[in-house]
Amino acid sequence: MSEVPEWKAPEGSWASSAARRRNMQAIRSRDTQPERLIRRLVHAKGLRYRVAARPLPGLRRTADMVFRPAKVAVFIDGCYWHGCPEHYVPPRTNPGYWSEKVLRNVQRDRDTDERLTEAGWLVLRFWEHEPSDACAHKIANVVLGRRGDSRGH
DSSP, X not given: OOOOOOOOOOTTOSOOSHHHHHHHHTSOSSSOHHHHHHHHHHHHTXXXXXXXXXXXXXXXXXXXXXXXXXXXXXXXXXXXXXXXXXXXXXXXXXXXXXXXXXXXXXXXXXXXXXXXXXXXXXXXXXXXXXXXXXXXXXXXXXXXXXXXXXXXX
């Protein structure tokens, strides 16, 4: 068995240690608990969707749930990574980097919303702390409304 060389942060890297790097790599970018719960509730309402899909083929951004025929893109945003006005707490470690990263995420979110809206999509954004059943109910109502479906969900 060959020995694995010790990991060293590249020059200017955000990862201050191998332990920090492992911690950051472990953070899920998709299939988070709030996402899975909302998807399960929406699926139970009889709706089908694409998971972690690009609404627009030329745009390198993925939505958590995509309803193509209805042109609805759903994002369930994490409070820390997307700068929730209610729950975001600035980091104590390397605050310059992380605050800038969150700011870039928020700017990218606004840009994504704008591009999708211009292409005729409806963007729904929810915070991870919002009640899952309320999110699922709103998603179902919006998607069914855009499809012209009157199943009364």
